[in-house]
Amino acid sequence: MATGRTHRPATRSRGIPEATVARLPLYLRALTALSERSVPTVSSEELAAAAGVNSAKLRKDFSYLGSYGTRGVGYDVEYLVYQISRELGLTQDWPVVIVGIGNLGAALANYGGFASRGFRVAALIDADPAMAGKPVAGLPVKHTDELEAIISDNGVSIGVIATPAGAAQQVCDRLVAAGVTSILNFAPTVLSVPEGVDVRKVDLSIELQILAFHEQRKAGEDAAQESAAQESAAPAPAVSGGADRRKGPDGDVPAVMPA
Amino acid sequence: MATGRTHRPATRSRGIPEATVARLPLYLRALTALSERSVPTVSSEELAAAAGVNSAKLRKDFSYLGSYGTRGVGYDVEYLVYQISRELGLTQDWPVVIVGIGNLGAALANYGGFASRGFRVAALIDADPAMAGKPVAGLPVKHTDELEAIISDNGVSIGVIATPAGAAQQVCDRLVAAGVTSILNFAPTVLSVPEGVDVRKVDLSIELQILAFHEQRKAGEDAAQESAAQESAAPAPAVSGGADRRKGPDGDVPAVMPA
DNA sequence: TTATGTGAATCCCTTCACAGCC
DNA sequence: GGCTGTGAAGGGATTCACATAA
Numbered sequence: 001m002a003t004g005r006t007h008r009p010a011t012r013s014r015g016i017p018e019a020t021v022a023r024l025p026l027y028l029r030a031l032t033a034l035s036e037r038s039v040p041t042v043s044s045e046e047l048a049a050a051a052g053v054n055s056a057k058l059r060k061d062f063s064y065l066g067s068y069g070t071r072g073v074g075y076d077v078e079y080l081v082y083q084i085s086r087e088l089g090l091t092q093d094w095p096v097v098i099v100g101i102g103n104l105g106a107a108l109a110n111y112g113g114f115a116s117r118g119f120r121v122a123a124l125i126d127a128d129p130a131m132a133g134k135p136v137a138g139l140p141v142k143h144t145d146e147l148e149a150i151i152s153d154n155g156v157s158i159g160v161i162a163t164p165a166g167a168a169q170q171v172c173d174r175l176v177a178a179g180v181t182s183i184l185n186f187a188p189t190v191l192s193v194p195e196g197v198d199v200r201k202v203d204l205s206i207e208l209q210i211l212a213f214h215e216q217r218k219a220g221e222d223a224a225q226e227s228a229a230q231e232s233a234a235p236a237p238a239v240s241g242g243a244d245r246r247k248g249p250d251g252d253v254p255a256v257m258p259a
Numbered sequence: 260m261a262t263g264r265t266h267r268p269a270t271r272s273r274g275i276p277e278a279t280v281a282r283l284p285l286y287l288r289a290l291t292a293l294s295e296r297s298v299p300t301v302s303s304e305e306l307a308a309a310a311g312v313n314s315a316k317l318r319k320d321f322s323y324l325g326s327y328g329t330r331g332v333g334y335d336v337e338y339l340v341y342q343i344s345r346e347l348g349l350t351q352d353w354p355v356v357i358v359g360i361g362n363l364g365a366a367l368a369n370y371g372g373f374a375s376r377g378f379r380v381a382a383l384i385d386a387d388p389a390m391a392g393k394p395v396a397g398l399p400v401k402h403t404d405e406l407e408a409i410i411s412d413n414g415v416s417i418g419v420i421a422t423p424a425g426a427a428q429q430v431c432d433r434l435v436a437a438g439v440t441s442i443l444n445f446a447p448t449v450l451s452v453p454e455g456v457d458v459r460k461v462d463l464s465i466e467l468q469i470l471a472f473h474e475q476r477k478a479g480e481d482a483a484q485e486s487a488a489q490e491s492a493a494p495a496p497a498v499s500g501g502a503d504r505r506k507g508p509d510g511d512v513p514a515v516m517p518a
Numbered sequence: 519t520t521a522t523g524t525g526a527a528t529c530c531c532t533t534c535a536c537a538g539c540c
Numbered sequence: 541g542g543c544t545g546t547g548a549a550g551g552g553a554t555t556c557a558c559a560t561a562a
């Protein structure tokens with residue numbers, strides 16, 4: 001792929017926007033539920049509600065996949081399930097390894113959502129020799145020494161890292177060297193990987209921090225002055241001997257927006 | 260432009276873009292690491308590298324908070340740590356409850372990242388009477404019956420849902436009724452909540468599915484025809500008696516990139 | 519000279535609104 | 541009539557590039 005600009009703006013082969021890809025699993029889950037209730041067809045409106053998005057967005061998303069609906073009727077549930085599964089690559093088997101079998105790793109190993117959608121846990125790997133052989137979620141934990149062999153024997157291309165932060169980069173390097181090209185990282189670290197390797201990050205505490213931000217704002221609507229008061233308690237910047245030169249986004253005046 | 264639903268421009272009280280808010284925890288983590296190494300100042304370039312973003316983006320992000328840097332020098336680490344913490348609301352104490360103490364709930368309860376950043380686990384709650392009283396991460400698990408009392412006694416405004424999908428909405432309703440206004444949802448369901456309640460969703464299997472999509476594309480570069488072959492095996496759409504009217508994004512012609 | 523802070527340009531995503539087909 | 545599929549408009553976010561300040 002040529003990094004270059006698209007000489008064909010329309011009709012790009014597989015030009016599915018990243019934002020759309022991220023929503024396909026949502027649609028798939030909603031569709032699977034409908035399928036289990038033997039619902040034959042669904043409208044964009046209904047499906048969008050079930051997936052928690054709006055219908056225009058959903059139709060636009062599906063338009064990148066092709067014209068899989070019927071005007072005046074809606075979408076055939078089974079057919080869409082198949083098409084989205086195929087698009088996501090879930091019609092094939094993906095062996096994954098989970099490295100780091102602490103609380104989180106064990107939770108992941110037991111998580112039903114993995115196995116149910118084309119993912120197969122090929123092995124659980126931990127650095128602690130005491131863990132070796134112990135069964136977790138029905139699988140015996142393997143020692144890190146076997147990592148490379150497991151990956152090549154099973155053709156693993158997706159690895160899940162659930163180790164402490166300190167071990168994550170090292171594990172990542174070994175996974176990549178052994179042939180893994182996609183990594184789901186639960187460790188609170190930025191991983192550096194060579195070009196061509198995908199990393200997705202799930203960070204539990206970051207999500208909470210984002211919630212706290214919004215929560216604070218809700219509370220702050222009543223007492224908008226509070227944060228200004230807090231700011232006065234800030235440690236002075238060490239650099240450039242100290243006149244109070246810090247300025248908030250709205251200066252020091254009360255931050256009231258003209259609606 | 261009539262039909263305007265949003266009476267509020269939404270998400271603009273302090274004017275910090277949502278995308279920026281989502282990155283502040285990343286910066287904060289990188290800064291904390293620098294702080295622990297007693298690094299006094301850092302440039303946007305260095306900090307951006309540590310956080311895994313590019314420096315222009317970082318500077319733009321910080322510009323929404325205020326002018327906290329020094330031209331020609333960089334940012335004072337301690338000062339920035341404080342400012343970002345304050346902006347995120349981490350200078351105050353946030354009691355949280357975790358509902359659903361299975362593998363994942365236990366993992367969350369043990370997760371150090373929570374306690375370390377202004378979050379305090381006020382209680383662990385589970386519906387299983389057999390769990391009640393059992394210690395997890397040093398806290399005795401409480402029964403769901405006590406949910407409302409725990410929330411009001413502790414002034415909990417943030418709840419974490421780690422129950423099975425089937426129980427999630429019900430738990431959510433009770434949390435909200437009891438006064439919780441921010442929810443971090445690990446259950447694979449779309450929660451419906453009243454206006455004013457924030458929900459963030461973490462879905463482990465969705466992340467894997469997104470990885471699988473990209474992984475498939477990597478593999479497909481060698482054998483681009485394969486997916487066309489698979490498409491022929493698709494179940495025919497049930498709707499509208501059967502002529503082969505399905506069309507992929509490029510019709511039926513082989514989807515080969517000019518590349 | 520160095521590195522921040524920020525208008526301006528660009529890119530991407532979302533939403534609108536309606537043409538097209540059932 | 542109903543609902544999909546999609547150009548076009550609109551809004552955000554990212555990136556560029558340079559004026560600005562230490």
